[in-house]
Amino acid sequence: MNVSRSRMFLRSKVFQLLVLSAIVFAITTLISPGWVNPHNIRRLMDNMVITGIFLTAVAPLLMSGVIDFSGSSMAVLSQVIFVMLFEATGLPWGLVALIAIICGGVIGLINAFFVVKLNLMAFIVTMAMATVLAGIASWLTRNVITPLNATSFTDLSTIWVFDIIPVFFIFFAILIIIYSWILMKTTFGRSVIMCGGNQTAARLAGLNPKRIRTILFINSGMIASIAGILHSAQTRSANASGGLGMNMPHMTAFIASILGGVSFFGGSGALAGAFMGVVLIELLAYALLVMGLPAAVTGLLNGILLLVAMTIDQVAMSMRMKKLGLKSHGSGGGGAVMPGTAKT
Amino acid sequence: MGKVSGNLTASSTNNYAKVHPLKRAMRTKAFPLLVLFALMVIFFSIFPQIHVGPHAIFLRARTFWRILEALSVTGLLTIGAGMLIVSGGIDLSNGSVGSLAGVILATGVSANGWPWWVAVIVAVLASGIVGFLNAVIINELKLPAFVVTLAMAAAIPAVSLFMSRNEIGTFMGQINFRNSTLEAIGRHRIGEANTAALVVLALFVIYGVILARTKFGRTLYLMGGNRAAARLVGINEKRISYFLYINCAVLAGLAGLLNATRVGLAGAQVLVGEQFTGITAAILGGISFGGGSGGLGGAFMGIVVIRTFAQGTAISGASPYLTAPASGALLLLALAFDYFNTSRTNKRLTV
């Protein structure tokens, strides 16, 4: 078999998604020509920021073989903590944000305790955690929308570079670039992928999957917090029952990751593909909105996209296992395969 | 040496009696939950009186009927999901399916003017179809059940929303509807007890018996315990899998219908929280992932515990917002406790 560099492989996923995005863009413009205006583009990018930031939380964990479903609720809680603390104490918003982010890290650590130390199933633990966090957020706010009067901060969401690109998007892009670089170019980043790819081989090579996953969980918590805080700037409020919880951006990030080539089973993928996945999904969602369809239709499409992406991933996985000389996973059909339970 | 068939040892006089049923009952997860329930009852009989005042009475018949009524919707979801988990599967979409059924009922009756029983039939059929779809994708495409039902859970609300367009064409988040017959059915009481809740209780008993005492039920445990071995003794796991997914979806549909008639409104995401409570209850009650253990008795006690806790804390004046996170936290604690408990005997219950 001729040499094909891994980067070329990834680029092709990125390329495919780029093409799909272009098609969606084209069709939408055909149906609603007026939609390409600065207002819409800014809104679209605002959406991409929130979902996209979750990539840096969800994707690394997925690469190392673990799922985290608590992200969105963590974001909501952080948002609530941030806004309420700020309004109550009047401390500088930077400091309050830091406190909220640290809270996120602590929650991540708690997740890690259950999943990594106790070896419980990640999906159940993080889902349970999600209900706990969402519930606490609701309790704190009594489901009342709390306004945020930190104009120095919230105004940031209204600054647009070249009048089109929100500042937050730049922040998000930088974040993606940094994480991408870490994952691709540092020894730590490479160990993340190695842990997911083949746990035994990773341990034989002297890596410590437990430690790595714990770090990634803490990271996930902190990133979710950041997302929540940024969202509060966009909406100038904290809303425990609002869009952030409803739309579940971490799920979108999860689906985008798989679309973009991060394997559900861990061990491969890169942020570039996942990023394009986010672009596609958000573009699709916005397009549907423009065409007058309700937001939930995106749920339908996301569901279909997820299934398609999973089928492709599953096929790739069985090919990989066949090449390793192992029989393919028998428990794939009908059974509840929980890949988020990477045995540590 | 010679022949080694048969034996004349003392053990041949033993009839290898099974463990005494009472002892066996005490070993199930249901039992500690029963104890927990009793403790809660005691606690809540006293605490609210002190904390809130003499009018905060917990210990009366009405409370328990309320608890039963509250857990009937969740119960239907739990039965379906519980059976699936025992057999080694999972359904994360039944909350959405239930919501869909509710929406179909509401739209059918109020917007389309269908007779109520037509709407009910359509709703149940639709639920069944979703269950069938789940089963097809899981069994034929061999995708993990967890992901498939997750994707379905994302997709179904869209369908619900489509159905809930009003006259002008806007999509309603929630639909209110009134139908006296349906309300009468949903809220019908025999004495203090809600009839529908009694029916759900009966279903728990029926399904529980099926699971524990019939050939079919036994097959589910075997499938969940070791799917390969089950196949090699001739069990048709595919057919059973189809049945279970459809069953789960239909039960979810009924849950959605019940919920809609009681509350007078339906929405696309209404039952999603209940779904998770249902799974939590099942796990608390001893049904573990990877299948092969637990029973509906335990699951039932799980819901009872969760709902009693909710009722008790409500009467104690605690914020209703705290019940959901409390059950999430309860689950985590239970799992951790279980880990420390069983890691001693080296039989890890990794959920």
Add this chain to the structure above:
Amino acid sequence: MGQFLEFRNISKSFPGVKALDDVSFRAESGRILALLGENGAGKSTLLKIMSGDYIPDEGSVVLNDEVMNFVSPHDAIVKGISVIYQERQLMMALSVMENVFAGDLPNHNGVVDKAKLKAETKALIDKFGLAIQPETPVMLLPVAHQQMVEIMKAYRRNSKVIAFDEPTAPLTDTEITVLFDLIRQLKEDGKIVIYVSHRMKEIYDITDDVIVLKDGKFVSNMVTQDTVEGDLIKAMVGRDIGDTYANLDRNDTYGDVVLEVKNLTTNAISDVSFTLRQGEVLGFAGLVGSGRTEVARAIFGADPIISGALKFEGEDFLPKTPKDAIDKGIALCPEDRKEQGLVLHRSIEDNVCMPVLDKLAKFFFLNVKKCHKLTVDAIKKYDIKTPTVDKMVVELSGGNQQKVILGRWTSEAFNSKLIILDEPTKGIDVKTKAEIYQMVCDFAKQGMAVIFISSELTEVINVADSIAVMNNGRIAGVVDRKDATEESVLALAMLH
């Protein structure tokens, strides 16, 4: 130079089985040592001790005068021992260079030095003269090259000892040549090379010395070039079987033909043909991977049949699922009793009644009394050591677990016409083994046809009436018990 790896008085036991018994030998650098022995002789246990997966009960492993006490498999690697198993331990989506240097990526303060990584990997590739690019994802490499990557991994770690476990199974002849050049290169570089294989041709091709193990004991140490094949085989077999087999009460009357197999072909076997009569015990011998289990599974409907004709009791028979076979009265006791035979966390009763739940139910409800009786009958018949029918099978010993499976298929409720036993005595103590041998004979006496698959040569040729020897997916020959010797059977199984 002049390094050596010594095994001193290594013993290792598992419940009921002594895998290694006071094994001592020495491997030197500059000479490739072959480790030879039948299945169950102890080779894999020895390798696992070398790689740090098992800790010996007694004895020690010494590398250049340093006693090795491994705390983990990683520790073994750090101390210089690499074992290359058949299943490659690679990260498929990652590149060759990342796999080779996993855990030790060249870096500056945590940032990977890609140029250095690539250069060093390339140097290694060139040293061995391979046609691989360092940046190719391992997933895209052919199996042979994946193996090379494993070897490069070991080399890069400066392993002093490199052991190979059946490396040539998935390779073509040309690839084998390349592999052997590489191995010779390792030898020249002063590595201690241990080579485990069943393929005689290869042993003679590449190894300098041969160690033969038998039943967990060291037998002899020979120089490859000075030894004849026949002597090697003789060293591998030839044991005192005592009275165990002589005392078996066998069946000597056969009935009608029960099973006719013609040109059976599946994914793993080709052109398998044989017939089986009532009361007959047909043994299947052969090396691991030769296709014996696959024949059983095909007959049982567990694996798809590509071509061939089967006749059961005179009628055409094409099983598509196990149920088809079970309905005819065919029973299978799978090779891996824990993974495929038993539902470990369920009771003995559940496991015994599994295939016949239909018959034990009346209007859907399980007749608890009947289940109980069935189980008690099985416990008594097979002398299963348990105080109650409710005990979880995971708590039983291997022998008792196997008896549960046997009980399942030979109860009042299931009329076995053909029973297939795949490695029924694996991991079982000697006394229970003898019980099982007699059970097999009893089955035959009751008129059942029995297929008895085993990797233990002695067992197969002494219990079965005739032995079909499989080699590489085909039947190499069928030998009658009267004429069978371990040497002849092993020769059929190993030689082309």
